[in-house]
Amino acid sequence: MKKLYSLVIPLYNEEQVIHECIKRVTDVMKDKDFDYEVIFVNDGSKDATETIVKQYCAEDAHLKLISFSRNFGHQTAITAGMDHSAGDAVIVMDADLQDPPEVVLQMIEKYEEGYDVVYAVRSKRKGETFFKKFTAKVFYRFLKSMCEVDIPVDTGDFRLISRQVCDVLKGLTERNRYVRGLVSWVGFKQTGIYYEREERFAGETKYPLKKMLKLSMDGITSFSTKPLKLTKWIGLVTTASGFIYLLVVIIQRLMGIRLQNGWIPAVIAILIVGGIQLIMSGINGEYIARIFDESKNRPLYIIREKVNMDE
Ligand code: UDP
């Protein structure tokens, strides 16, 4: 029997790229010795994305659409696509053609060699700002040093996962998701392939700084508790410095040296120690907010409409 591959493509205001995306993906996937489905997840787009995809869906049954009731975010859109996929393996990719559809065939080859996860490592990133490339590079390495799970560096969500891995991921219902971390966490036989990340085909990035920061906080808080434990070390260092300074002042007094303008060191100390305390309480807040999110037990996403999908 022919293998079925599911492509999951999240869409948020992608009217400018969707035509080219469907064309490139179809060119790569059609007339092969496997079957395929493309699951577009419309993440609350406000432009014509949904109308355009529906027109294509009417002509080609390989193309399927899930529309959310509002914008739930990229990671949630990927999750919904995985939840509704039927393939022997599932491939997640961006709509803007930064992840070249041709690489999917290389992933399928690796899958057929027996790998459960084939992730795509960015050997080069074209057309992205220095700021984005730099912060991404630093973040991936920082995250790696923070967590016990081995999350590959310079790797986004562009990857293939087997049906077995997909089913395991379906059982992980945590809210503030960092999907690429979850895929590493589940284990199985994983391998990477290298590719050059292309420039966005058209339009603007849908990942402003705010969303990037949220994603990186989700990555860290989902896979490391080290920030929570930082408080005690900083506390130890500040307390020790306090005692050392006390000793210095006593010695100065004994030598007859009197401190002038004593309020200056006092103000500095209050600002530094007060600042550290607020930062640490903010870090605790990040974790508590996530516990709160989990405890509400709301669904991860709400689907408004499905096209070309059986119930
Ligand atoms: N995306 C989404 N929901 C969002 C933001 C982005 O579904 O809230 C989709 C977007 O349409 C694209 C993919 O996620 O298919 C990656 O987004 P983008 O290319 O803008 O991110 P970048 O490559 O700039 O990091």
Ligand code: MG
């Ligand atoms: Mg992109």
